Amino acid sequence: MAVDSTAIRTPDQRLRVFVSSTLRELAAERAAARAAIERLMLTPVMFELGSRPHPPRDLYRAYLAQSDIFVGIYGASYGWIAPGEDVSGLEDEYSLAEGMPRLVYLTNGHGSRDGRLEALVDRIRSRDDVSYATFRDPAELEELVARDLALLIGERFDRGRATEPARQGEALPAPVDSFVGRQVDVAAVGDLLLSQRDRLVTLIGPGGVGKTRLAIASAAGAAEAFAAGVHFIDLAPVRDASLVIPAIASSLGVIDVGDGRLEERVATAIGDRPTLLVVDNLEHVLDAAPQLARLLAAAQGAVVLATSRVALGIAGEHRYEVRPLAIRDDRADAAAPGPAEQLFLDRARAAGAVGLGNGDVDDIRAVCRALDGLPLAIELAAARTRLLTPAELRERLERGLDILPEAGPDRPERQRTLARTIDWSVDLLDDEARDAFDVIGVFSGGFDLDAASALIGHDALEPVARLVDASLVVHETAGRSSRFTMLTTVRTASLERAAAEGNTNALADRHAAHFIAVARQQGPRLYGPGGVDTLWGLRADHENLRAAGRTLLDQGRAEELEVLAWRLFPFWWASGRQGEVTAWMRELLARHPLEGRARASALYFTGSITFGDADRTDAVRDLRESAEGFAAVGDVLGEAFARNSLALALADRSVGDLPGADREIARGFALFAERRHPLGESLAHVIHGLLRLAADDVMGAHRAFLRGDEIAAAGRDEFSRAMSEHHVGVAEVLAGDPVTAEPRFKNSLRRSLRLFYVEGIAHALEALCAVAADRGDVERAATLLGAARAARAISGVYNSPPLAAFAQTARRLEDEHGHEPGFAGWVAAGADLGTAAAAAYALGE
Structure with a gap:
């Protein structure tokens, strides 16, 4: 249970923060704590009674075992004491967290404190290894929790980096239930x-x-x-x-x-x-x-x-x-359950079954044998012990096996048994929940209640809740929202039922229509103060957006596919998924004769996203046709963005038409001004600054970058500012003022981290390496050099090479210091940091 206080993982491993409090009494405070934890991009672990089909004590013990930091919030109530227990769950959670960092917050805002809670508070105050503070209201609590967590992580960072190698990547799922017989x-x-x-x-x-x-x-x-x-x-x-x-x-x-x-x-x-x-x-x-x-x-x-x-x-x-779980032979000790029977008992008890004993083992064994020891089938059957005894389950399942038709001959025998079990679970649902089950298999990678409601046609809360109760849908918490997923085999059963009813195409159309609506609604929110939250919300639905795009592409619905791509362009860009949009548009252009706005949009994406190591002549051709196509249909903003990208393509060394680039960016400025689109104008100023750099006009570039940054700041747009402020710093370095530039690069890096905009992270590390080299800090420069190169290699950001000046600085650094003791080790250490730890090092945080 204890957590080694000297060990700390880098933030890309999403430290888990367990929040302990009474639920109803401190609902507002729990929401504030969650907001604070998520501000730091950590994972809140929140126990809500009834959210999972497990006994509360088993659930919070499992959650605590997977958590890294404990946060206790105490008001007036001591909390519920379960039958047979001496202390409340609140005190038990605190005791079980012994050994991990514990932050405790006290409030008198809910009346006088229960005597037993007062005793617990006195015990906390007597400890010198538990941090505690008082607060007046949820707003103050949110700030306290955010501050204290940041300090806690900062204090442990250096020690942790020395004792635990940095890791990164998608974390392994952490199941909360037992793993039996393997x-x-x-x-x-x-x-x-x-x-x-x-x-x-x-x-x-x-x-x-x-x-x-x-x-x-x-x-x-x-x-x-x-x-x-x-x-x-x-x-x-x-x-x-x-x-x-x-x-x-x-x-x-x-x-x-x-x-x-x-x-x-x-x-x-x-x-x-x-x-x-x-x-x-x-x-x-x-x-x-x-x-x-x-x-x-x-x-x-x-x-x-x-x-x-x-x-x-x-x-x-x-x-x-991988074979099915073993089932104890009837000739063996009848009272001793084997792995399959033990799994059934564990899941049945977690589902709330009571009174199971030795007398049920024979029936449980028969059920497990009828299900061929398949764990998923056993879990689905065990969930029904809320309604049926093991003897009734045995009788119903055996009777079902006799009368259900065989599945297709291409399906293995065990899979036929599992399909029957799923069908049986579905058949036990009421009509509303069964109808919902037949619909939600269309979702890829999960869904939220709004999406389910849109496809079902009415509020999905109750039917989805019944599907969760039946173990056919899995409930997860994503930030402040709930999401739901289906196991692959269960989702397959849903899709097969829809196909049998002839509903596959209709469901795909409804699914695509919903996510087109999401694009129309969420697209504008990608710009401005709420852009970061909107971006992360869309990331959760990436698989659904991809599936909707495929539906539209297969049906040749170019105008609607354009909505999905165009409205969510910052999402595809910041998330590093531009290649998907490029592939859509190339396939669309190859398969369907497009004209008007649809063709202009497709050419925009194939031209603007394909900037890379290759010659940009084709991009110039596509973007010029795109701009003219937008102009022909009166789409001012489309034309403005196309001319922005066209200016960049013309300025590339492979084309070398700076006068033409200046003309196009001037047209872009005029069009954005006509439509009063400040964020587009900010981007145009950044591009204008890049054109000035290409013409060796550093001061002109600095003025353009500054103007773009002022506009982005006024619009409170994090994505635009990550780019614009970085470029202001670039011009200042080129003008010989790295001291002024350094805080700009750090601000850009912080924004890129919040967005997880990997291209921006790589650029910022390169820039900060150049700043460190300029002031003679060889160790820091070498470490950042390794980190920057690793960030480029790991993220695949090759299409935006570092400015020539930064590349020259890196070469000079290696030429002058590469032979010195320690230099190669510093570069290697930087490369091994991982993206998040490298950013923390660069920021000095």
């Missing part, structure tokens, strides 16, 4: 991973056998052997084999710029650094297997742990068959 499998798979003799290990077995849980447990046990981190890639939402490498890239933080080199960028990002990729649900995208083989050949540090219902069939694959 100790031998975990040890065997863990040994395979640790030996790294076989760099591709595939867990093979039927749907619902527990491949994912085994992969997670095995990877967690072997994590220390992979210094560059463990990355979990869920392919359940991915429908196209060509999207497997992009999914891996996204987990690694590698940007897809649409130039066809993503596989190469991923291999470069991994290199020889020990990296474990847990690739889940590969069976429906087996055509991606050759891509994995090439990746393993190119990246010597990569080890892949895959899960699939069938083998991948590529050289070097070690196949590990």
Whole structure:
């Protein structure tokens, strides 16, 4: 339970903060604490009674075991004492948190304090290792929690970096329930991973056998052997084999710029650094297997742990068959449950079943045997003990097996059993919940209640709640919102039911219509004060946006696809997913004759996003046609943005038409002024500054960048400011004033971190390296040089190379100091920091 107070992980591992308080009494204070935790990009762990089908004590114990910091908020109430317990859950949570950092906040705003709570407070005050403070209202609490957490993390950062290697990537999911009967499998798979003799290990077995849980447990046990981190890639939402490498890239933080080199960028990002990729649900995208083989050949540090219902069939694959849980033989001790029976008992008790005893073991064993020991099937059946005894479950299930029709001959026998179990669970739902189940399988990567309501046609709260109760939908907390997901096999059952009713196309259309509406509604909010929150909200629905785009593309609905791309352009850009939009538009142009605004938009995206290492002549052609197309239909803003991008393309060395670039940016200014679009005008000033730099007019560039930054600041737009303030600093460095430039680069870096705008992070690290080198701080400059190069390699940001001056500074630094003792070590240390830790080092925080 204890947490080593000398160890700290970098922020990209999302430290978990457990919040302990009474629920109803301190609801406003809990919301304030959550807001403070999320401001620091940490993960709040909030226990809400009834949110999961587990006993409260089991739930908060599991949550605490996975948490890093404890926050206690105490008002007047001591809290509920469960039957058979001596203390309330509130005090038990505090005691269980012994050994981890504990922050406690007290308020008198809810009346006089209960005597037992007063005794607990006295106990807290007597400790010298627990921080406590008083507050008047939720607003003050929010500021206290944010301040104290920031100080706590800052105090532990240096010690933590010295004792624990930085890791990054998608964290392994952390299940809150027990993992039963797989100790031998975990040890065997863990040994395979640790030996790294076989760099591709595939867990093979039927749907619902527990491949994912085994992969997670095995990877967690072997994590220390992979210094560059463990990355979990869920392919359940991915429908196209060509999207497997992009999914891996996204987990690694590698940007897809649409130039066809993503596989190469991923291999470069991994290199020889020990990296474990847990690739889940590969069976429906087996055509991606050759891509994995090439990746393993190119990246010597990569080890892949895959899960699939069938083998991948590529050289070097070690196949590990995951079998159903063992069921104790009837001739053995009848009172001793085997692994399958124990799983049933655990899940039944977690679901609220009472009175289960030795007399039920025979019936439970029969149920498990009828379900062939499949864990998912057992869990679904155990959830029904809220309504039925094990004897009734046995009778109903056996009767169902006799009368249900066989599934198709292409489905394995065990999978037919699981399908029957899911169908049976669905059949036990009421009509409203069953109708909802038949709809929500259309979502990719999860959904929220608003999305479910839109597709169901009415408020989805009650039917979705019943699906959660039936273990057919999983409830998760994402920031301040609830999200819901379905296990792959359960989602497949939903999709099959929709197909059987002939509703597949209609549901896809409704799904696309909803996310077009989301784009129309959320697109404008990407600009201005709420842009950061909007960006992160859209990231949660990335798979749904991708699926909606595919529906629109397959149907040739160019105008609506343009809405999805154009309205959310800052999202695609800041999230490093420009390549997806490029691919959509290229395919659209190749498959459908477009004209008018649709063609202008498609050409804009293919032209503006494909700036890279290649010649930009084609981009000039596309962007010129795009601008003229927007002008022809009277779309002033579209024309303005197209002319902005056209000016950049013309100024590129491969084209070299600076006078033409100046003319286009002048037209852009006039168009933005006509429409009074300040943020577009800010971007135009930044581009104008880049044109001035290309003409060696540093002072003119500085004036342009400053004007763009003033406009972005007035609009309180974090994304625009991340770019504009960085460029002001660039001009100041080129003018010989790095002291003034340094705080600008740090501000830009902070904004890029809040947005997780990896391109901006890479640029800022390069700039701060140049500043450190200019003042003769060789160790800091060398460390930032390594960090900047790693950020570029890991993120794949090759399309925006550092300014020539920064590149020259880096070369001069190596020429003058590369032979000195310690220099190579500093560069290597910077490269090993990881993005978030490198940013913290650069900021001095």
